[in-house]
Amino acid sequence: MTALLSVNNLARHYAVRKSGAWFGQRDVLRAVDGVSFELAAGRTLGLVGESGCGKSTTAKMVLGLLAPSRGNVQFEGAAVPHKRTSAWRQLRKRMQMVYQDPLSVLDRRLPVINQVTEPLIVLGGASASDQKHQAREIMAAVGLTPHLFERYPHELSGGQRQRVVLARALILKPSLLVCDEPISALDVSIQAQVINLLGDLQQKLGVAMLFISHDLKVVRHVCDDVAVMYLGRIVEQGSAEQLFRDPAHPYTRALISAIPSPRRKQQTQRIILQGEPPNPIQVPSGCAFHPRCAHATAVCREIRPELAIVDGARRVACHLHATTVPHT
Numbered sequence: 001m002t003a004l005l006s007v008n009n010l011a012r013h014y015a016v017r018k019s020g021a022w023f024g025q026r027d028v029l030r031a032v033d034g035v036s037f038e039l040a041a042g043r044t045l046g047l048v049g050e051s052g053c054g055k056s057t058t059a060k061m062v063l064g065l066l067a068p069s070r071g072n073v074q075f076e077g078a079a080v081p082h083k084r085t086s087a088w089r090q091l092r093k094r095m096q097m098v099y100q101d102p103l104s105v106l107d108r109r110l111p112v113i114n115q116v117t118e119p120l121i122v123l124g125g126a127s128a129s130d131q132k133h134q135a136r137e138i139m140a141a142v143g144l145t146p147h148l149f150e151r152y153p154h155e156l157s158g159g160q161r162q163r164v165v166l167a168r169a170l171i172l173k174p175s176l177l178v179c180d181e182p183i184s185a186l187d188v189s190i191q192a193q194v195i196n197l198l199g200d201l202q203q204k205l206g207v208a209m210l211f212i213s214h215d216l217k218v219v220r221h222v223c224d225d226v227a228v229m230y231l232g233r234i235v236e237q238g239s240a241e242q243l244f245r246d247p248a249h250p251y252t253r254a255l256i257s258a259i260p261s262p263r264r265k266q267q268t269q270r271i272i273l274q275g276e277p278p279n280p281i282q283v284p285s286g287c288a289f290h291p292r293c294a295h296a297t298a299v300c301r302e303i304r305p306e307l308a309i310v311d312g313a314r315r316v317a318c319h320l321h322a323t324t325v326p327h328t
Helices: 055-062 086-092 112-123 128-141 158-170 188-205 216-222 240-245 250-257 298-302
Strands: 003-017 026-040 044-048 070-075 095-098 176-180 208-212 225-230 233-239 308-311 314-316
Touching: 003 055, 003 208, 026 055, 026 070, 026 208, 026 233, 044 055, 044 216, 055 176, 055 208, 086 095, 095 158, 112 128, 112 158, 128 158, 158 188, 188 216, 208 216, 216 240, 225 240, 225 250, 233 240, 233 250
Parallel strands: 044 208, 044 225, 095 176, 176 208
Antiparallel strands: 003 026, 003 070, 225 233, 233 314, 308 314
């Protein structure tokens, strides 16, 4: 299957002032540290993990909003151009983002139909009447009725505002939609509406989605494949069906065990992780997860595992699943 999006060894490091140091000494904060994945047209890849693991930073690098410290992003076989160049602006028509809080990305001073029309105005090439016609069509497609078109963002519900954001992202007919926690700010009933809407739009338009979320129930329902991130790196990646049915990495098992389920008979089945994620400035040696892992061995504390295929197309970065145990 040909990849629409290819992310290769992507990293983003920041130089930060060393605590208690003089003369401008710096530490390195590894927000993202060697992430690779592929996304085919019309499919959805879920990117999950605890807060601060690098999901949103990865999304910004995918869209070219943030320059990587290492690695590259390719869209349809070509490298994503540098930010704010003419080539980047042309490519951004086909790569759009849906943000977590719709009210924060909408202009409260403008009717929503004007904001949906704005991308067409920026690109030019269409008359004002054509722009309005296209805006009305895409707003109707996302479930907004005509009496809402001239309202202002504060006059809409959370679900209606998120539909406006979706309409604005889809009006350019993108091939890739990056959804960064698109439903976390919505009520549960509205979440279901937006999830179903995304699924319907994907079937109709064939758009691929990079779906970032903390809600694993939603990820399981929406995504074809899932990549689990921990401290800036992917620790497990595979099909959503396989990963949720039989998680391989201890961190993935802990995340999935936290999903509420009426079928869980014993509370002891829940895996409670001890402590907090390590400081990304002071990443533990070996496997970064080993201080919180109940299965850690001496090898885990000394040698960092790399992503390797362990079962079909699934990849796991864990010494427990290595075909050969490295020697120290």
